[in-house]
Amino acid sequence: MVLSFVALVSALGVVLSKNPVTSVLCLIVTFFTIAGHYVMLNAQFLAVVHIIVYAGAIMVLFLYVMMLMNLNAELEPQKRNWLKYAGAISGGALLVVLVAALRDASMPALGTESTEIGLIGNLGKLLFKQYVVPFEVSSILFLSAMVGAVVIGKKD
Amino acid sequence: MPVQYYIFLSIALFCIGVMGVLMRRNAIIIFMCIELMLNAVNLLMVAFSKMWADAGKVDAGSAQLFVFFIMVVAAAEVAVGLAIITMVYRNTHSVDINILNRLKN
Numbered sequence: 495m496v497l498s499f500v501a502l503v504s505a506l507g508v509v510l511s512k513n514p515v516t517s518v519l520c521l522i523v524t525f526f527t528i529a530g531h532y533v534m535l536n537a538q539f540l541a542v543v544h545i546i547v548y549a550g551a552i553m554v555l556f557l558y559v560m561m562l563m564n565l566n567a568e569l570e571p572q573k574r575n576w577l578k579y580a581g582a583i584s585g586g587a588l589l590v591v592l593v594a595a596l597r598d599a600s601m602p603a604l605g606t607e608s609t610e611i612g613l614i615g616n617l618g619k620l621l622f623k624q625y626v627v628p629f630e631v632s633s634i635l636f637l638s639a640m641v642g643a644v645v646i647g648k649k650d
Numbered sequence: 651m652p653v654q655y656y657i658f659l660s661i662a663l664f665c666i667g668v669m670g671v672l673m674r675r676n677a678i679i680i681f682m683c684i685e686l687m688l689n690a691v692n693l694l695m696v697a698f699s700k701m702w703a704d705a706g707k708v709d710a711g712s713a714q715l716f717v718f719f720i721m722v723v724a725a726a727e728v729a730v731g732l733a734i735i736t737m738v739y740r741n742t743h744s745v746d747i748n749i750l751n752r753l754k755n
Contacts, residue, residue, distance in 0.1 A: 498659050505663055505686055509670035514678060521682050524663075528689050531656075535700045537714055544692075547721050552685070552728050559732050560678060563739050581672025589665035593658065601653040602701060609703040611711045620711045621718070632722045639726035646733040649740075 497534075501527035514560055522553050535604075537612035656697035663690035677735050677745040681728070688724050692717045 500523065507520035525548045532541035610616060621629060663686060670683030699713035735745060742749050 498655075501659070502662055502666070505666045508679070508682060508686060509666055509673065514676060517679055517682060521686065524686065525689065528693055531659075531693055532696055535656075535696050536703070537696045537699065537717075540692075540696060540714055540717055543718065543721065547725060548685075548689075552725060555728060555732055556678065556682065559736060562736070563745065578673045582669055585665050585669030585672060588668055589661060592661045592665070596654070596657055596661070599654065601657070602704070603652045604697070604700050605704040609700070609710075611699065611703045612714060617711055617714060617718075620709070621715055624709075624712075625715050625719075628719060632719060635723065635726055639729050643729040643733040646730065646737055 497527050497530045501531075515557070518553060518556050518560065521556075522549050525549050525553070532612075535612075536609045539612055539614045539617050653697055653701045657694060660690045660694040660697070663687075663693070675746050675748060677738070677747050677750075680747065681731055681735070685724065685728070688720060692720055695720075 504520040504523040504527070508517045508524065511517045511520060525544065529541045529544045529549075532538075532544060667683045667687035667690065670686070671680050674680055674683070695713045695717050699710050702713065703710035738750065739745055
């Protein structure tokens with residue numbers, strides 16, 4: 495419960511903070527709380543991978559780009575305030591619609607006993623037996639993303 | 651703990667991400683909000699995996715592998731997207747997306 499509250503507050507901090515570096519740090523806190531939820535849901539391997547990939551790689555990349563651009567001094571132009579209100583209202587309307595649609599759905603309660611599914615052995619067997627073709631396709635995707643990033647970032 | 655709790659948490663995180671995409675003008679923060687939305691969906695999928703495993707189904711690990719593939723695609727997307735943002739910043743000296751309306755006319 496506390497973990498979800500921290501997740502929501504820091505997610506709001508991502509959106510509402512003026513300083514981009516502050517919102518990166520808030521997003522890192524959100525990712526750690528989501529990893530905590532993964533552990534509680536018996537997805538231990540995913541929790542570890544989540545922390546390594548997101549907090550370790552992606553957010554460092556964001557921070558690096560942000561420091562490279564020196565965005566701290568630059569503030570966003572505040573002239574179009576109604577656009578912000580429109581965004582907030584439409585996001586809130588989406589929230590209301592989804593909550594109202596799912597409020598009466600009857601779902602089973604999650605058991606407290608731990609399951610073996612999230613351990614790395616079971617996931618590895620599943621990944622290399624049933625999902626081996628998507629795995630190889632994702633490696634090709636990574637290769638093309640790497641080449642694309644280098645080509646785009648190259649000074650021409 | 652009912653699975654609805656996780657559904658509502660994911661909805662809230664997703665809607666905060668949508669709000670961020672609509673409200674902010676900074677391209678990097680919009681990108682981070684997209685990451686937030688992806689993670690809301692991942693959390694929901696892990697919760698359903700747990701529900702499926704409690705129901706005794708054998709292939710409940712598939713949802714967790716889907717989360718794994720979403721993480722892979724998100725990492726590739728971040729690499730390309732940050733390269734594009736860096737290129738835009740190099741050309742326009744700003745990451746404000748209001749400048750990027752040249753495709754309009």
